[in-house]
Amino acid sequence: MNKLRLGFFKYSCCMGCSYFFAYVHKHVPEVLASFDFVFIKMLSRKGIPDGPFDIALVEGTITEAWQADELKIIRGQSKKLFAIGSCAVIGGIPAIKATAPELEVEKRVYKNLSSIHSIKPHAVDAYVKVDGYIRGCPPAERDLYEALTSVLTGRKPDFPQHSVCIECKLKGNLCVLIADNMPCMGPVTNAGCGALCPSMNRACYSCFGPMKQANGPALAKKFKAMGISRDDIIRKFTEFGADTIEFRKAVEMVYED
């Protein structure tokens, strides 16, 4: 079987997804056997970012205009394009700056703004069509294999779209939100992590971002009733999902109060 051509592209992020993909997960040898790594900065400086690609994995938020341009070219050259990691899927940590005016953010970091060309941070799917989302920070292992095997076998990938609570209950964890009164973001967060934090008696902090149609305002109301301060609630909803409609609604509701 001919190896499929794979490109891994990085925009504004910590490059943790490339690291995870190249070194950490369980099936690195199998992935190397099935894919030809045409371009991945984590492994080699020599690769050329020129297509065509059978599969393109994109990590990182789009925060500069050139990134959007390059992304569009990559989309044109790739059969399948997956957003990988919270930054590419929902905006992630770089999207925290979406909560303040762009100039204000730039001024806070840089003295001389003449060479800064940043734009409002957006997820990858704000610019191009995406074939699937490998969520998480770091990305969910199961979702990564699902995306890769779906490309190898030519079927539609199946990613979970339910809340972390389902995974948490399947594991038999006692609910930390109700039993321990911790501000857990599990009920509005997309599953995939295997309820990692609640299994360790810690509140979920929504690194996978909101699930589809999540009811952010209702959970924000619950946090308020639990006595969590206004600022803390806003931080909880803007840590990863500041650029998502579901969480922005919750933040807006808190602001209006």
Added chain:
Amino acid sequence: MTGERTFQKFKRLISKKAFLLWLDSLKKDYKLIGPRYYRGNHAVFKEVDSSEELFMEYETTMLSPGKLFLYKPNDELFRFAMNGKITIDEIAPIAEKQVIVGVHPCDVNAILYLDRTFLGAFKDPHYEARRKNTLIISLNCTNVGDNCFCSSVGAGPFLHAAGGYDMLLTDFENEYLVEIKSREAEELFGLEGRGAGRDELRLKAEKEKAMQGKFRKTINVSGLDNIFVENMGHPVWQQTAEEKCLSCSNCVMVCPTCFCYDLRDEMSMDLKTVTRYRCFDACQDIRFAEVHGGNFRQRRAARLRQFVTHKLGQTNQYGVFGTVGCGRCITWCPTGIDLTEITKEIQKHEPA
């Protein structure tokens, strides 16, 4: 194990100490499962090493024993390989002998409800194997939780089901009133104790009556089927869905009678084997009613309504209520949605 045959009822009073010792003696053939203290004021059903670990005074648990040890969260069904042609490798049902002790009446009724699904017209081999090898020892309730409403739906606080379980215990201070309900239990149970006479049975009836009066949550169940059908568009659905419901599926996961499952395939990274497994599904998941070309329950309100009406409104499915009144969905809902409150809101506008 099934309640088809009727047995002469054996009623004896056994001291608690002797009973627990008898449970320990079962350990050589059976896995002993019972309520264990966890943390805070919570208990969980878990395998115990000795009867000393049992916490029989527990009020309720988050997950019901039926959905932990009979209908399991994850079940591997078969594996198949694709090397030119497809070869199927079935996974035989594993059934260890187990005894579940201290199951409250609501949870026993919930297991009987699961039986209707998995041992009905189509028998599920995995569930059937486990059910056959499980001894259920029920324990009548001694206190009423804040969210219990089993008395309203006839599932508690004392168990009245004809069969389908093995023993029934009632707390008599230092003794248990033990009622034996199956032949297997009759053969296993060797303790003599003293026979229970008319006085003890009257005392049991009095205890039940006293318990009935303690319920803080009640619901009028007459004609609910029709009331729900007529109020599909009632504003309470939309209002609750908007203000409270997170569609997080906690209610479904903790419900002892929710039986919906999903079949999933997991492919190995070398593309050689695929494992098909079954896991709990939830009607609050947006993909639950997704079919080719659309989604029956796109709106959150529709999904919430599905859960509530399946618990309280669709008695034509199995002839009993889908709820056993354990109140877990109320306790473990992050925003405290209460299906009895929703029902009362709808009943307000109905002529009694």
